[in-house]
Amino acid sequence: MIAIENLVVQFGGVRPIDNLTATISAPVSGLIGPNGAGKTTLLNVLSGFVSPVQGAVKVDGRDLLALRPLDRVKSGLRRSFQTEQVVEDLTVAGNLYAIADHVTGPGERIEAVEAALAFTGLRGVADTLGKALNLFQRRLVELSKCLIGKPRLVLLDEPAAGLTDEESATLRELIMRIPDEFGAQVLLIDHDVELIRSMCTQTLVLDYGKMLALGPTEEVLASPDVRRAYLGEF
Amino acid sequence: MTAQNQTLARPMASPSAIRVPREVLVIPVVMAVFTAAVALLANSFWLTAATSAVALSLSVTGLAILYGQLGLVSLCQFALVGVGGWVTLRIGHAWHPPFEVSMLSGGIVAALVGLIFGIPALRLRGLYLALVTLMLAGGFQTIIGAWGFPDGGPGFLGRADGAGRAMLSRPDLAQDSVPYFVYVSIVATIGLVISQWHKLARPGRAWALIRKGEHVAIASGVNVLTYKAWAFALSGFLAGIAGALLAGNVGQLDGRAFTAFESLNLFALAVVGGVYNWYGALIAGLLLRAVPALLTDLGIDGYVTIGIFGVALFQALATAPAGIAGQISGLIARLTRKGQKP
Amino acid sequence: MNFLPFIISGLGIGAVYALSGVGLLVLFRATGVLNFAFGAIGAVGAHVAWQLMEWDYPLALAILAAVLVSTLVSFLYGRFLAPLLSYRDTVVRAVGTLALALFLIALMGVVWGELPRRLQFPTDQMYLTLFGVRLTFTRIIALVLAIVVVGGITVLLGTTRLGLDMRALANDRDLSAILGVRITRTETAAWIITGIFAGLGGLLLADLVRLQGTFLTFLVIPAIAAAILGQLRSLWVTAFAGLGIGVAEALLTPIDWISPYRSATPFVIALIAVMILGSTAQAALKDR
Numbered sequence: 001m002i003a004i005e006n007l008v009v010q011f012g013g014v015r016p017i018d019n020l021t022a023t024i025s026a027p028v029s030g031l032i033g034p035n036g037a038g039k040t041t042l043l044n045v046l047s048g049f050v051s052p053v054q055g056a057v058k059v060d061g062r063d064l065l066a067l068r069p070l071d072r073v074k075s076g077l078r079r080s081f082q083t084e085q086v087v088e089d090l091t092v093a094g095n096l097y098a099i100a101d102h103v104t105g106p107g108e109r110i111e112a113v114e115a116a117l118a119f120t121g122l123r124g125v126a127d128t129l130g131k132a133l134n135l136f137q138r139r140l141v142e143l144s145k146c147l148i149g150k151p152r153l154v155l156l157d158e159p160a161a162g163l164t165d166e167e168s169a170t171l172r173e174l175i176m177r178i179p180d181e182f183g184a185q186v187l188l189i190d191h192d193v194e195l196i197r198s199m200c201t202q203t204l205v206l207d208y209g210k211m212l213a214l215g216p217t218e219e220v221l222a223s224p225d226v227r228r229a230y231l232g233e234f
Numbered sequence: 235m236t237a238q239n240q241t242l243a244r245p246m247a248s249p250s251a252i253r254v255p256r257e258v259l260v261i262p263v264v265m266a267v268f269t270a271a272v273a274l275l276a277n278s279f280w281l282t283a284a285t286s287a288v289a290l291s292l293s294v295t296g297l298a299i300l301y302g303q304l305g306l307v308s309l310c311q312f313a314l315v316g317v318g319g320w321v322t323l324r325i326g327h328a329w330h331p332p333f334e335v336s337m338l339s340g341g342i343v344a345a346l347v348g349l350i351f352g353i354p355a356l357r358l359r360g361l362y363l364a365l366v367t368l369m370l371a372g373g374f375q376t377i378i379g380a381w382g383f384p385d386g387g388p389g390f391l392g393r394a395d396g397a398g399r400a401m402l403s404r405p406d407l408a409q410d411s412v413p414y415f416v417y418v419s420i421v422a423t424i425g426l427v428i429s430q431w432h433k434l435a436r437p438g439r440a441w442a443l444i445r446k447g448e449h450v451a452i453a454s455g456v457n458v459l460t461y462k463a464w465a466f467a468l469s470g471f472l473a474g475i476a477g478a479l480l481a482g483n484v485g486q487l488d489g490r491a492f493t494a495f496e497s498l499n500l501f502a503l504a505v506v507g508g509v510y511n512w513y514g515a516l517i518a519g520l521l522l523r524a525v526p527a528l529l530t531d532l533g534i535d536g537y538v539t540i541g542i543f544g545v546a547l548f549q550a551l552a553t554a555p556a557g558i559a560g561q562i563s564g565l566i567a568r569l570t571r572k573g574q575k576p
Numbered sequence: 577m578n579f580l581p582f583i584i585s586g587l588g589i590g591a592v593y594a595l596s597g598v599g600l601l602v603l604f605r606a607t608g609v610l611n612f613a614f615g616a617i618g619a620v621g622a623h624v625a626w627q628l629m630e631w632d633y634p635l636a637l638a639i640l641a642a643v644l645v646s647t648l649v650s651f652l653y654g655r656f657l658a659p660l661l662s663y664r665d666t667v668v669r670a671v672g673t674l675a676l677a678l679f680l681i682a683l684m685g686v687v688w689g690e691l692p693r694r695l696q697f698p699t700d701q702m703y704l705t706l707f708g709v710r711l712t713f714t715r716i717i718a719l720v721l722a723i724v725v726v727g728g729i730t731v732l733l734g735t736t737r738l739g740l741d742m743r744a745l746a747n748d749r750d751l752s753a754i755l756g757v758r759i760t761r762t763e764t765a766a767w768i769i770t771g772i773f774a775g776l777g778g779l780l781l782a783d784l785v786r787l788q789g790t791f792l793t794f795l796v797i798p799a800i801a802a803a804i805l806g807q808l809r810s811l812w813v814t815a816f817a818g819l820g821i822g823v824a825e826a827l828l829t830p831i832d833w834i835s836p837y838r839s840a841t842p843f844v845i846a847l848i849a850v851m852i853l854g855s856t857a858q859a860a861l862k863d864r
Binding site (some may be wrong): 307354358360361362364365366368369370372373375376377379380493494495498499501502505535536537538539540541542543544545547548551552 | 610612657660661664665666667668670671672674675676677678679680681682683684685686790793794797800801804836837839840842843844846847850851
Binding site for chain 1 (some may be wrong): 449
């Protein structure tokens with residue numbers, strides 16, 4: 001559970017996040033909003049790359065902002081990035097070991113990497129170099145990285161961007177299995193409203209850094225405010 | 235591609251497993267062949283050049299770690315070679331310990347200096363790092379020009395005048411040129427293996443992530459500061475050892491030969507040799523020492539070498555960023571792929 | 577201790593540093609290339625001038641030839657070689673100029689050798705006496721030239737179309753292309769300008785200190801130091817920084833214990849500048 005209270009992020013005169021208070025509790029939650037609404041900024045605050053000028057964030061009751069970014073990762077925070085960040089010169093396995101090195105104990109590394117590879121179905125390409133992977137495989141590598149070392153909160157930034165419908169469906173199935181199989185909460189940003197509708201039981205809508213709506217996904221997507229601001233309907 | 239649930243195959247051994255990967259084993263094998271060939275065929279002039287070349291290739295390996303792995307340009311590597319040489323000479327002349335002790339001291343001090351040099355760089359990137367290291371190389375040039383290298387005298391600077399001047403003695407086992415060349419080759423091989431191991435194991439993966447982006451690295455749990463510092467320290471250590479071996483080669487070092495220009499030259503040749511493969515460093519060392527020697531043999535002006543290096547550097551930058559070693563490895567890959575075609 | 581003569585001599589070299597720093601900065605701002613070959617380009621010009629004077633050609637011709645040669649070298653690199661690297665990052669493009677520097681050093685070494693020589697201008701013999709210190713005409717010319725040239729560049733950047741294009745490129749290369757700024761033309765103009773500065777700087781430094789390929793090549797380091805103090809952004813701060821570095825270096829000459837190390841002054845100043853200003857100056861280095 002992510003409990004955000006009066007969060008404010010300020011860069012000069014701009015407030016990408018403007019007094020946000022929200023509690024996100026569903027196992028798989030969505031974060032949507034128009035471009036520039038502050039979605040990635042919120043993820044960056046959670047990761048620790050951006051410091052808020054005001055406010056508090058608690059994850060499962062623990063104060064997140066008091067932890068350094070590295071400590072957050074070590075206590076179970078995982079994320080993917082908007083543009084995939086697979087290291088070209090490492091194999092798929094190498095990319096996974098790169099994070100396993102730092103978030104699992106020495107005896108558990110091989111197991112953790114194997115489990116992630118099995119879950120996303122990348123076992124067959126484990127020895128393929130990053131540069132030889134297609135986009136779907138890269139997105140799967142990004143997802144695999146999030147599953148290593150007892151994840152507790154997985155933040156996904158547009159994980160299905162650029163994928164075909166079939167590939168998105170596969171990814172969707174995988175993400176929905178994460179809370180049960182890995183015990184982690186998932187928060188994902190995406191522009192594909194259908195994807196959000198089919199995966200997330202709860203959705204937070206941001207607009208200009210403020211909360212526009214928060215609640216069960218169907219209700220949120222049906223709300224007139226959301227339809228006006230985000231879906232462009234009048 | 236659909237995600238099938240595949241049965242868990244026999245777990246793949248982790249890259250840092252007990253089984254030593256082929257990419258590391260190949261180094262001692264190739265170096266042994268190379269060393270044997272040179273030791274048997276070279277005359278004394280070429281032997282000195284080769285000894286120098288192999289020693290220098292260690293310092294290039296350090297550069298390859300910083301630039302090839304992390305994308306950091308260091309323009310003060312030859313200054314660190316000088317630091318290693320200075321410490322080796324000072325300790326060697328003061329206490330006459332076994333050569334290995336002086337050499338390791340040179341390496342350690344150079345590692346520390348490399349780390350100190352690296353501190354302003356830890357938060358800088360790209361061009362500013364290159365400039366800072368260039369400034370440091372310039373500063374070292376001034377200092378070593380004023381101090382000179384120790385040659386048997388008293389005090390901190392260890393400078394002797396006239397008859398008091400001494401040469402550094404070589405290791406007991408390796409007094410003559412051929413044994414010393416083999417000694418240098420062995421030390422270099424160890425250095426190359428250490429460097430390659432780093433690349434293939436945990437540090438290499440962490441460096442690759444840092445190179446991708448600091449945020450990506452942090453998100454993967456990498457302590458960026460620690461790993462960057464480790465790279466600077468390792469690079470400095472290798473440079474220091476190279477300096478020690480060079481000091482042992484001639485018995486002394488000349489303060490006027492450690493200008494900032496030499497560091498620029500070293501970096502240029504590292505790129506030309508190739509920073510992404512271990513043998514790129516060896517190629518760079520050979521280019522740095524063997525090519526000038528060859529031209530001297532042929533009676534060509536030494537400056538022509540520098541001109542060739544300049545052209546080679548630009549060509550490498552524009553068309554072959556992986557350097558000569560990259561071209562070679564590409565060729566090998568194509569040939570082995572052809573061999574595997576059904 | 578009378579520091580005045582040292583300040584005076586420092587001003588001369590400082591003017592050269594100022595000139596060079598600004599020449600370097602103009603090119604960097606317009607093209608994103610930090611030109612490590614700046615000193616070497618000037619050195620080639622200075623050697624050409626020396627050679628013509630050895631052959632008894634008139635001084636004016638020698639100077640003109642020097643500046644022309646420097647400008648030509650700079651133009652050729654900027655127009656034909658630099659574009660081969662234009663989509664790489666700043667560091668690679670700077671290392672490209674390093675290749676040029678190596679080539680030019682080799683050229684000078686082969687043609688003229690590394691023997692230090694003196695480049696003498698008649699203005700070395702003419703002097704004013706100011707506060708009891710001799711101020712040679714050469715130094716006065718250096719100072720005046722530095723002011724005129726920096727002022728001229730500021731006017732160019734501020735009032736002409738070319739200046740506007742150069743400022744646009746400095747800000748955002750890709751966007752400028754879309755807006756119709758002719759990139760090749762503008763960048764080539766920047767390389768020509770930097771070549772002129774290099775030629776002038778090389779001539780002056782060869783006269784004030786000595787004519788020697790590798791020594792003059794290293795003029796680029798105090799120039800870079802001055803530019804760093806200007807945070808790779810401000811022309812006038814760079815110019816004053818250059819003056820300051822020259823004076824600081826000269827002031828250390830009479831102080832015995834530090835004198836042998838005074839040539840490290842530009843390095844130390846630049847280091848301190850980067851540590852203090854480094855983070856704020858990062859913005860100037862964003863890859864376009």
